[in-house]
Amino acid sequence: MKDEMQNADASFLHLLYCLSMNSVKAKNSYISLFSSGGIGDIGFHDENFFCVASAELLSKRIEVQRINHIADERRLICGDLLLPGPFNAVLSLTEEYKAKQHQPVTAVIATPPCQGMSVANHKKGDELKRNSLVVRSIEVIQRVKPLVFIFENVPAFMKTICTGQDGINRPIRDEIEADLGSTYEFYSQVLQLSNYGSPSSRTRSLTIGVRNDITWVTPLDLFPKKKTAPMLRELIGDLPRLSEMGQSADEDILHSFRPYDPRMRSWIHDLTEGQSAFDNKDPLKRPHRMVDGKVIQNVQKNGDKYRRVPWDAVAPCVHTRNDILASQNTIHPEDDRVFSIRELMRMMGVRDDYVWFQEQEKINTASGMNELKTHAVNIRQCLGEAIPVPVTQSIAHNIASCLTPFLRFSSQHPKRAHVSEWSTELQKSAYLEVPALRKKNYAAYYTEPLIAFSVVKRALAAYRERQKKTIQVLEPSCGSGVFIQTLNQFAEFYSIDLTSIDIDAEVVAQARNRFSGSTNFANLSIRNADFLEEDxxxxARFDLVVGNPPFGREKSDKASTWKKDTELSVRFIRKALSISRKIAFVLPKAILHAAYYQDVRNTIASTTSVKHILDFGEFTFPDVKIETVGLVVENNCDTLNKPRLLSIKSWPRQCVETGPTEYYLDQRFPTWVIYRDSEFDSTAKSLDLGAFKVWRDRRISRRLAVSDGVRVLRGRNIGANGRFNQDSRDYMVSATAAMPIQAAIKKLPGKSKYLAPNLSYKPRVMALGEREDAVPDGSCAVLYGTLTSAQSSGFISFASSETFRRFYRVACNYSTRSINIDPCLVFWWGVPETVPNVSASIDVVADSFK
Structure with a gap:
């Protein structure tokens, strides 16, 4: 009793601790759409995933799931997901789960009907509506927002046309990108599943998406692991031979000889392994029909129809019509029959104890056999439409081993736990402990896995249609090997010859050690070198330069070709562009608008084609608060005179956009404006842009404070509509300290000078002439130019308006850190061509300014 009380106390204290930390441990759960007989669900069920909802059109298939206890009965939803009832039932169960568990659903798996997409279907009609069931799945994912989504379908899946949510017909790949691309990073690949755990041959398109905020996992981490499939003999060779139609094995009615038209037996009886009935020399032994006493030969539409399958090969693909001789690869290697249900179950990895109907336990009784006849077609169709169990189980296992163990939730927002034992090699590289001195000396901060994945995926996209061509890739800043590991994942599907270099000899030695075993690369070379000093x-042989170049600044070396810029990342960009047709880098977000990047921006915009800009916000580095972007550039002069499109994705704003490159990288402006839109353009047209220059000095700070002297003006002293706000934290400096600053400001050209908070998200200005007795510190920027009295009044009011705030946030690309009012960003402090409505300005107290 005492021990029980102590355990109860410990549990209560643990509960209090969790509540105090506002942290919830992750659970594994899933939703299955178009779940058929629950075969694909078995993999998740057996990996202890909780089924939130499983939806299927046909009641007899839902019944199979109920019998096998795939989920609680109320979570088995029978009906058409295009109808409000079943659709809302899935969403209702999801909301109930989220409210109870304080976390989202882990995964949604969808296998929408594929007949309209399959090359094996020669009777296609108007399948657009059927294919558009994919869109209903996408809508569920949008509403549920799982951590992971999975689509499995026929090879043509991603290229198949569907009717989008907006009513426009487009390829499924584009629909997924349009509707889910803002929230997820996904990857799609056509796989031969027999190489990935399936006991039988099955070529399928597999698409896996990971939510943007699950940065420690990539879609390729979750793909099924490679595994050699058994030969058919190993798989079913132990089952009894069946020679008579209707015969079944003792104590197993699922292993029975399905009857067919006896006249067809002669067509297959003499076939050896691998032969088709169409190969028979005797016309009467070839598939035919009799019309008015004449033999009419059947047309051989597929080479594997009426074909006897070999023993010593991987089991054939299980098709929906696996019940007839005329279908593909359905004939047993020795017996004159199609494969039995038991054999098909093994080909799909379904365990022997899976139950298909209530009477199944009545082994070989008359009632049992009659029930089998009733259910046989449904069972066979379920098996033909399913994902092999080992494949879904591998995916579920990967989620359970490399995603959820490191996941906690706070207010349903995912947080990555800090642990010492990571699951994947990519994670081990990303979260490698780096000594502080190395971080300082080499700017060694390593990229989150999903961020590296997103850059590499887009860089390799141009090679998707020719994946066998060897791509020469250079990684110029090896670091802990995050990009090497990411490229290694892609090298399973692309032929990649990778050279990776790093200036740090110790880092190179560690990387060589980690990659000393087998990899997916066509070739891998890791060496110690300074990229900027390399010949x-x-x-020049490289097709692609990819990676995360070092951030920070070093003293300029005018004698060096590539070290004239102080920004390290600019040095890497310039040299990479000089040697490669394509670069894909993770860079400081300041490259979009900071003055010290203006020259390289102009070079990129005028001499290359920018394909992708990915705004990662602060998602890139696990330990430091730096805003970054991904930049994918094609260095091909042939494309410069053609219409160019730029794809933009934002992690913090969860949006995607594609438009003309010249619009977002407008060279009339000193910055790139990737969130530009019609409202921004309308405001810009109403302003006289470029009216000011800017000056700022950081010599004044609180360390110079004195009890009596010259008042210091800080950003928080600047109120709305040009007001001066007192603040309890104000201070003064001596006249001696203030004098050089005041003198410098007086020398600035122009009659109009204004103070603006330098790093504020809430822009506003104050005329400096109102406080000539004071001196600004580094938190204020001085804007100077020449305005009329009316223009000045209008500018001060407009600078505090909600309209300008929205406009300026877009001009700053919604940055939160790199928004110093420098010679580029000052361009956007426009003067209204007409005096704005003063009532539109905002009036807030000084304490709200940060």
Missing amino acids: SSEL
Whole structure:
């Protein structure tokens, strides 16, 4: 009793601790759409995933799931997901789960009907509506927002046309990108599933998406692991031979000889393994029909129809019509029959104890056999439409081993736990402990896995249609090997010859050790070198330069070709562009608008085609608060005179956009504006842009404070509509300290000078002439130019308006850190061409300014 009380106390204290930390441990759960007989669900069920909802059109298939206890009965939803009832039932169960568990659903798996997409279906009609069931799945994912989504379908799946939610017909790949691309990173690949755990041959398109905020996992981490499939003999060779139609094995009615028209037996009886009935020399032994006493030969539409399957090969693909001789690869290697249900179950990895109907336990009784006849077609169709169990189980296992163990939730928002034992090699590289000195000396901060994945995926996209061509890739800043590991994942599907270099010899030694075993690369070389000092002619063979170049600044070296810029990342960009047709880098977000990147921005915009800009916000580095972007650039002059499109994705704003490159990278402006829209353009047209220049000095700070002297003006002293706001934290400096600043400001050209908070998300200005007795510190920027009295009044009011706030946030690309009012960003402090409505300005107290 005492022990029980102590355990109860410990549990209560643990509960209090969890509540105090506002942290919830992750659970594994899933939703299955178009779940058929629950075969694909078995993999998740056996990996202890909780079924939130499983939806299927046909009641007899839902009944199979109920019998096998795939989920609680109320979670088995029978009906058409295009109808409000079943659709809302899935959403209702999801909301109930989220409210109770304080976390989202882990995964949604969808296998919408594929007949309209399959090359094996020669009777296609108007399948657009059927294919558009994919869109209903996408809508569920949008509403549920699972951590992971999975689509499995026929190879043509992603290229098949569907009717989008907006009523426009487009390929399924584009629909997924349009509707889910803002929230997920996904990857799609056509796989031969027999190489990935399936006991039988099955070529399928597999698409896996990971939510943007699950940065420690990539879609390729969750793909099924490679595994050699058994030969058919190993799989079913132990089952009894069946020679008579209707015969079944003792104590197993699922292993029975399905009867067919006896006249067809002669067509297959003499076939050896691998032969088709169409190969028979005797016309009467070839598939035919009799019309008015004449033999009419059947047309051989598929080469594997009426074909006897070999023993010593991987089991054939299980098709929906696996019940007839005329279908593909359905004939047993020795017996004159199609494969039995038991054999098909093994080909799909379904365990022997799976129950298909209530009477199944009545082994070989008359009632049992009659029930089997009733259910046989449904069972066979369920098996033909399913995902092999080992494949879904591998995916579920990967989620359970490399995603959820490191996941906690706070207010349903995912947080990555800090642990010492990571699951994947990519995670081990990303979260490698780096000594502080190395971080300082080499700017060594390593990229989150999903961020690296997103950059590499887009960089390799141009090679998707020719994946066998060897791509020469250079990674110029190896670091802990995050990009090497990411490229290694893609090298399973692309032929990649990778050279990775790093200036740090110790890092190179560690990377060589980690990659000393087998990899997916066609070739891998890791060496110690300074990318900027390497002979450019030796590097010119590369198709792609990809990675995360070092951030920070170093003293300029005018004698060096590539070290004239102080920004390290600019040095890497310039050299990479000089040697490669394509670069894909993770870079400081300041490259979009900071003045010290303006020259390289102009170079990129005028000489290359920018394909992708990915705004990662602060998602890129696990330990530091730096805003970054991904930049994918094609260095091909042939494309410069053609219409160019730029794809933009934002992690913090969860949006995607594609439009003309010249619009977002407008060279009339000193910055790139990736969130530009019609409202921004309308405001810009109403302003006289470029009216000011800017000056700022950081010599004044609180360390110079004195009890009596010259008042210091800080950003928080600047109120709405040009007001001066007192603040309890104000201070003064001596006249001696203030004098050089005041003198410098007086020398600034122009009659109009204004103070603006330098790093504020809430822009506003104050005329400096109102406080000539004061001196600004580094938190204020001085804007100077020449305005009329009316223009000045209008500018001060407009600078505090909600309209300008929205406009300026877009001009700053919604940055939260790199928004110093420098010679580029000052361009956007426009003067209204007409005096704005003063009532539109905002009036807030000084304490709200940060």
